[in-house]
Amino acid sequence: xxxxxxxxxxxxxxxxxxxxxxxxxxxxxxxxxxxxxxxxxxxxxxxxxxxxxxxxxxxxxxxxxxxxxxxxxxxxxxxxxxxxxxxxxxxxxxxxxxxxxxxxxxxxxxxxxxxxxxxxxxxxxxxxxxxxxxxxxxxxxxxxxxxxxxxxxxxxxxxxxxxx
Amino acid sequence: xxxxxxxxxxxxxxxxxxxxxxxxxxxxxxxxxxxxxxxxxxxxxxxxxxxxxxxxxxxxxxxxxxxxxxxxxx
Numbered sequence: 001x002x003x004x005x006x007x008x009x010x011x012x013x014x015x016x017x018x019x020x021x022x023x024x025x026x027x028x029x030x031x032x033x034x035x036x037x038x039x040x041x042x043x044x045x046x047x048x049x050x051x052x053x054x055x056x057x058x059x060x061x062x063x064x065x066x067x068x069x070x071x072x073x074x075x076x077x078x079x080x081x082x083x084x085x086x087x088x089x090x091x092x093x094x095x096x097x098x099x100x101x102x103x104x105x106x107x108x109x110x111x112x113x114x115x116x117x118x119x120x121x122x123x124x125x126x127x128x129x130x131x132x133x134x135x136x137x138x139x140x141x142x143x144x145x146x147x148x149x150x151x152x153x154x155x156x157x158x159x160x161x162x163x164x
Numbered sequence: 165x166x167x168x169x170x171x172x173x174x175x176x177x178x179x180x181x182x183x184x185x186x187x188x189x190x191x192x193x194x195x196x197x198x199x200x201x202x203x204x205x206x207x208x209x210x211x212x213x214x215x216x217x218x219x220x221x222x223x224x225x226x227x228x229x230x231x232x233x234x235x236x237x238x
Contacts, residue, residue: 021174024174038205038208039208039212042205042208042209043212045174046176046209049174049176050176050177053176053177053178108213108214112213112214112215112217112218115184115185115187115188116184117177117178117180117181117184117185118181120177120180120181121176121177121178124177124213127213
């Protein structure tokens with residue numbers, strides 16, 4: 001779990017894409033409160049949405065609305081931490097582990113050149129967030145941690161303003 | 165094909181994938197896909213990801229349709 005001083009919010013949703021809209025609304029609201037500007041907040045929203053969608057689709061192999069037997073429902077937990085310097089989001093699941101060694105990072109440019117969307121979600125996560133880490137703990141729980149720093153954004157915005 | 169995105173508030177990689185594969189199929193048959201009425205947010209995301217370099221966008225559905233008419237005339 002991320003060690004980060006600041007506000008911490010935990011959100012648990014069923015493994016169902018139907019709930020991604022709720023997650024996006026919360027994430028964008030918190031990102032804006034945290035101080036990220038429109039497009040930067042939108043990047044965090046999209047990265048978290050893509051990460052959760054990947055868990056549902058590739059970790060739990062679910063397409064469409066899931067139907068779990070009673071008492072065997074599966075969940076995704078989203079831990080959100082933020083302070084004046086950064087926003088960190090950790091997606092936790094107990095589905096199948098993603099083998100990062102088999103993941104070949106393809107640039108956005110190459111995706112567009114080949115008009116190929118396969119792997120675009122992960123590409124978006126890496127492009128939009130400053131730091132991305134994936135681990136599977138000793139209990140078989142997968143943790144994808146994504147961090148975006150706000151300091152750099154403020155500095156960029158100030159630089160932009162001075163250029164204008 | 166013209167896609168009016170007026171009511172679209174969010175697009176995921178899956179949605180972008182559909183646009184890309186549709187464009188690919190249409191272009192094989194000398195057709196194309198044009199996007200109209202994009203919100204500032206959706207346009208911003210498409211621009212950030214570089215999609216505006218491979219997919220044409222228009223301010224209105226009419227403009228998008230007319231772009232096909234102009235192509236046929238040319």
